[in-house]
Amino acid sequence: MKTINDINFKGKRALIRVDFNVPLDKSLNVTDDNRIRATIPTLTKILNDGGSCVLMSHLGRPKEGPEDKYSLKHTLAKTEQLLGRPVKFAGDCIGEEAFKLSAALQPGEVLILENLRFYKQEEKGDVAFAEKLSKHGDIYVNDAFGTAHRAHASTTIVAQFFNEKCAGYVMAAELDNAKKVMEKADKPFTAIMGGAKISDKLLIIENLLDKVDNLIIGGGMAYTFFKALGGHIGNSLVEEDKLELAKELIQKAKAKGVDLLLPIDSVVADKFAADANTAIANNHAIQDGWMGLDIGPQSIAVFSKAVSESKTILWNGPMGVFEMEKFAAGTKAVAVAVVEATQKGAFSLIGGGDSAAAVAQFGFNDKVSYVSTGGGALLEYFEGKVLPGVKALD
Numbered sequence: 365m366k367t368i369n370d371i372n373f374k375g376k377r378a379l380i381r382v383d384f385n386v387p388l389d390k391s392l393n394v395t396d397d398n399r400i401r402a403t404i405p406t407l408t409k410i411l412n413d414g415g416s417c418v419l420m421s422h423l424g425r426p427k428e429g430p431e432d433k434y435s436l437k438h439t440l441a442k443t444e445q446l447l448g449r450p451v452k453f454a455g456d457c458i459g460e461e462a463f464k465l466s467a468a469l470q471p472g473e474v475l476i477l478e479n480l481r482f483y484k485q486e487e488k489g490d491v492a493f494a495e496k497l498s499k500h501g502d503i504y505v506n507d508a509f510g511t512a513h514r515a516h517a518s519t520t521i522v523a524q525f526f527n528e529k530c531a532g533y534v535m536a537a538e539l540d541n542a543k544k545v546m547e548k549a550d551k552p553f554t555a556i557m558g559g560a561k562i563s564d565k566l567l568i569i570e571n572l573l574d575k576v577d578n579l580i581i582g583g584g585m586a587y588t589f590f591k592a593l594g595g596h597i598g599n600s601l602v603e604e605d606k607l608e609l610a611k612e613l614i615q616k617a618k619a620k621g622v623d624l625l626l627p628i629d630s631v632v633a634d635k636f637a638a639d640a641n642t643a644i645a646n647n648h649a650i651q652d653g654w655m656g657l658d659i660g661p662q663s664i665a666v667f668s669k670a671v672s673e674s675k676t677i678l679w680n681g682p683m684g685v686f687e688m689e690k691f692a693a694g695t696k697a698v699a700v701a702v703v704e705a706t707q708k709g710a711f712s713l714i715g716g717g718d719s720a721a722a723v724a725q726f727g728f729n730d731k732v733s734y735v736s737t738g739g740g741a742l743l744e745y746f747e748g749k750v751l752p753g754v755k756a757l758d
């Protein structure tokens with residue numbers, strides 16, 4: 365796969381698929397600019413070559429046409445600030461004005477197109493829509509790793525209209541780091557899985573069992589495993605239809621010699637709230653009316669030890685409801701162990717929107733090896749799937 369280092373963009377317009385699907389607050393300001401920040405080196409390389417950039421992205425999941433709260437104009441100020449130069453905006457990705465603006469773009473100039481998902485053709489992978497988009501540039505660059513698991517017009521179909529196409533720095537770095545973990549992991553390799561999206565993550569767990577030495581399961585997903593083992597989990601999060609699968613995974617881990625570490629104890633709460641009453645409970649005996657919202661001190665000790673002895677660490681999903689202070693200690697302690705292992709030379713990759721937010725909240729972004737910009741895309745990669753956005757660049 366070509367990357368932008370293989371191409372000189374002098375006098376060329378690059379049509380770049382970025383993932384500017386970033387969170388906005390009530391005043392429509394960007395609250396986490398990680399995905400925009402990550403793209404800056406790609407834009408800078410093209411601009412320094414003497415090229416120009418036309419950026420296209422989706423934002424959110426608009427249902428029926430344009431909606432102000434999903435407009436990419438809300439990313440304009442942040443992009444200008446991070447890039448350190450003015451950026452133009454076209455209020456419709458395939459409108460007459462957009463084509464006028466992209467055609468008139470001079471070397472060193474940047475244009476952002478309006479949200480691609482204001483057209484239903486984007487998600488349908490419509491060929492005519494993709495062909496129209498392709499008229500905005502001479503070279504196609506895909507830097508949207510976070511959207512690489514979607515086979516949409518701008519991520520896959522559009523590529524066929526270009527002789528020259530390549531991966532941007534974000535895409536290349538994400539794939540490099542994910543590959544390092546999947547194919548070249550130094551041992552011991554520990555995967556830490558947590559969070560709330562149990563069904564989304566069980567397939568990955570299955571795939572990881574062939575690779576890892578230790579599999580730590582914490583966060584909301586642990587209780588499905590305890591229930592599967594016949595434990596009493598009170599009102600903790602559970603996916604009843606996944607109990608059998610959880611049982612199978614426990615058996616498979618045993619058969620493959622993987623050390624499956626489940627939490628021993630939990631911080632339990634009498635309601636899902638920041639001001640709940642809390643206690644420490646053994647995970648097999650959580651009382652009705654109580655729910656596990658964080659891992660307890662014994663679990664922290666066992667998990668931290670396994671992490672600190674690892675040479676490769678993959679972390680997806682927090683250990684508890686870290687957004688509430690009372691339930692953040694488990695995630696923080698595991699994050700500290702990941703940082704310490706990294707300082708001792710381990711390679712650590714953090715994936716998933718909430719895991720990345722937790723690491724950022726603790727101020728550890730620069731203390732781990734790599735924080736992925738991908739959520740679903742990274743998970744699908746670890747399930748062993750070929751990402752359509754990557755395939756289209758081959």
Ligand SMILES: Nc1ncnc2c1ncn2[C@@H]1O[C@H](COP(=O)(O)OP(=O)(O)O)[C@@H](O)[C@H]1O
Pocket residue numbers: 558559560561562583584585601656657658680681682683684685686687715716717718719720739
């Ligand atoms: N024990 C728990 N009970 C309920 N929710 C939990 C628990 N532990 C973690 N969570 C929640 O899981 C969410 C993150 O899950 P998920 O989306 O799967 O992670 P990621 O985005 O990193 O993949 C967080 O909002 C966190 O509050």
Ligand SMILES: O=C(OP(=O)(O)O)[C@H](O)COP(=O)(O)O
Pocket residue numbers: 383385424425510511514717737738739740741
């Ligand atoms: O944020 C994204 O996915 P993620 O929340 O799984 O990281 C991507 O921009 C893809 O968005 P989508 O899940 O609406 O297709």
